Amino acid sequence: MSDFAKYDDRLDRLVNLDLGNRGIEPLYEASRQLAGGALCGAAADMLLALPEGGTAIVTTGSVSRAWLSPELGENDGPSGAAALIRALWLARRASCILVIEETLKSPMAATLQACGVAVTDLETTRKASADGTMACATLVAYPVTDAEGQAAANDMLAEFKPDVMVSTERVGRNENGIYYNMRGRDYGMGRARIDMLFDTAMAQGIPTLAVGDGGNEIGMGLVAEVVKTSVPYAAPGNCDCGGGIGAVSSADILMTAAVSNWGCTAICAAMALRTGDKRLIHTPAMEARLLEVMTANGLINSADGLIDPHVDGIKDTTHIALAEMAEAITRKVLS
Numbered sequence: 451m452s453d454f455a456k457y458d459d460r461l462d463r464l465v466n467l468d469l470g471n472r473g474i475e476p477l478y479e480a481s482r483q484l485a486g487g488a489l490c491g492a493a494a495d496m497l498l499a500l501p502e503g504g505t506a507i508v509t510t511g512s513v514s515r516a517w518l519s520p521e522l523g524e525n526d527g528p529s530g531a532a533a534l535i536r537a538l539w540l541a542r543r544a545s546c547i548l549v550i551e552e553t554l555k556s557p558m559a560a561t562l563q564a565c566g567v568a569v570t571d572l573e574t575t576r577k578a579s580a581d582g583t584m585a586c587a588t589l590v591a592y593p594v595t596d597a598e599g600q601a602a603a604n605d606m607l608a609e610f611k612p613d614v615m616v617s618t619e620r621v622g623r624n625e626n627g628i629y630y631n632m633r634g635r636d637y638g639m640g641r642a643r644i645d646m647l648f649d650t651a652m653a654q655g656i657p658t659l660a661v662g663d664g665g666n667e668i669g670m671g672l673v674a675e676v677v678k679t680s681v682p683y684a685a686p687g688n689c690d691c692g693g694g695i696g697a698v699s700s701a702d703i704l705m706t707a708a709v710s711n712w713g714c715t716a717i718c719a720a721m722a723l724r725t726g727d728k729r730l731i732h733t734p735a736m737e738a739r740l741l742e743v744m745t746a747n748g749l750i751n752s753a754d755g756l757i758d759p760h761v762d763g764i765k766d767t768t769h770i771a772l773a774e775m776a777e778a779i780t781r782k783v784l785s
Contacts, residue, residue, distance in 0.1 A: 454723045458488030460779045461719055464772070465490070465712035470753075470762055472632070472664055476680040478706040480673040489705045490713070493659050494720035496614065496703055497534075500542045503579050504613035507606075507651075508535055508587075509620045509644045509668075511550040511558060513637065514752040520553040520594075520640030525749035526761050527619030528558055529740035530661065530714030532565035533732040534616060537718045539567065539585040540729050545576050547610055551642045552591035557747035562587055564743040565736065592642035596627065599643025603650035615651045617668040618661035619710035620644060622697030630695040631752075632664050634683035644668070645699040652700060660701035661713040663762070669701035709762050712772055719776045728784050737773040741766050 452458065466478040478489070485492045500506060510527035513520050531548065538544040546567075550558055559569040570578070570586045578586040592606075593599045621629050621637075622645035629638035645668050652658050660669020665681035677684045677696040684694040707713030715732045722730035741759040750756070753763030760766050 452491060454491060454720065455488065457723055457779055457783060458491035458720055461490045461716040461776060462488045464775055464779070465707040465716045468708050469764055469768070470708055472708070473680040473682065474663055474706055474708050476676050477665065477673050480676040481704040481706050484672065485703060489703065490716035490720040492703050493705045493717045494724055496657055496659055497538060497717070498541060498721060498724055500538065500544055500613050503543050503545065505545045505547065505610060506538055506614050506616055507547050507549060507610060507612040508616045509549045510618045511554045512619060512621055512752070513551060513554070513641050514750045516637035516639045516641055520551060523554040523557060523749050524752040525744040526710050526752065528561040528744060528749060529737070530618045530711035532562045532567060532740065533714050533718050533736070534618070535562065535587050536565050536567055536585060537721050537730040540727060541721055541725050543579050543582050545579040546587040547572065547590055548587055549590050549592050549644055549647065551594065551640070553640065555589050555591065557744065557749050559589060560743055560747045561740060564740055592644050592647065594640055594642050596643060599646045603647045606647060607651060607654065607656070612651070612656060615648055615656055615658040617648060617701070618714055619663065620668045621666050622668040622670065622699035624691070624693045624696055625698055626691040626693045628689070628691045628693070630666055630683070630689055632666065632683065632695065634689045634695055636690070645697065648699055658701040659703045659705065661705040661707065661710050663707050663710045663713070666695040666697050668697060668699045669704040670697045671700035672704045674698065709764065709769070711761060711769065715773055715776050719780045723780055723783055726784060731777050731780060732773055733777055734770045734773040737770050741769065
């Protein structure tokens with residue numbers, strides 16, 4: 451057993467407390483059983499196995515109200531992805547490429563910058579990774595149609611040659627190729643088909659980590675049968691296509707959490723434990739800052755349909771307190 455197992459367990463239990471009553475706890479138990487231990491620890495071990503200066507493709511970003519505009523993205527996912535990218539650079543000087551919709555590049559760039567990561571072209575990102583002078587990441591748009599999304603997958607993997615793939619709060623298609631939100635509404639219009647990129651990466655044997663909270667995200671295919679019985683609108687026949695909201699795309703490790711951002715917080719804490727580097731922790735001060743920046747850049751609290759600092763209908767103070775509790779779990783080990 452890992453020396454960090456008891457701390458990993460505490461972090462796991464913390465972030466899988468189902469405050470939103472969305473059915474995450476059975477998904478957690480199923481995923482943990484497959485992983486053979488705490489999810490955040492398995493995720494941290496995967497990320498820290500990245501070669502020094504290696505490449506990570508990261509994705510997040512949900513077009514929250516796709517039927518209205520592809521420019522309306524949600525605030526669960528971007529801050530978590532930014533925290534992971536920051537931790538990957540600090541721990542492994544990774545070159546991180548964040549794949550997202552063209553329409554969501556601007557708020558994602560602001561979120562990365564608020565987390566201390568500069569947004570640069572790929573040449574600059576790789577140069578900064580090589581010499582260790584600056585945390586940088588590159589934003590890349592992905593196609594929004596099925597045919598183009600499938601065709602782009604092999605080309606992108608061949609071009610970037612990632613050592614690991616990371617997804618957080620990134621919706622995947624169901625068994626009928628439809629992208630559903632948590633209420634069983636089709637919102638695939640204008641959505642980048644990034645799940646197809648992850649499917650291709652898995653087929654090529656590239657390590658994949660996914661973070662999700664609702665059953666409809668990349669990675670949830672790993673526990674598909676449990677999703678069908680535990681999550682609203684996930685059973686066959688619950689949606690207009692005859693299927694449910696559950697995503698078919700799998701992952702090597704599925705980090706479940708009551709809010710996807712929380713899963714990323716736990717992974718960062720587990721990485722900090724293993725490296726002894728406090729800088730990797732996603733602190734409550736950073737969480738508060740990112741909530742403000744995401745609000746200022748128009749990202750949506752998708753549960754309530756408002757642009758505010760609450761996430762998934764849960765108050766901002768709860769998210770800040772969650773980061774404080776995760777930090778407290780690691781504090782004595784790292785003091």
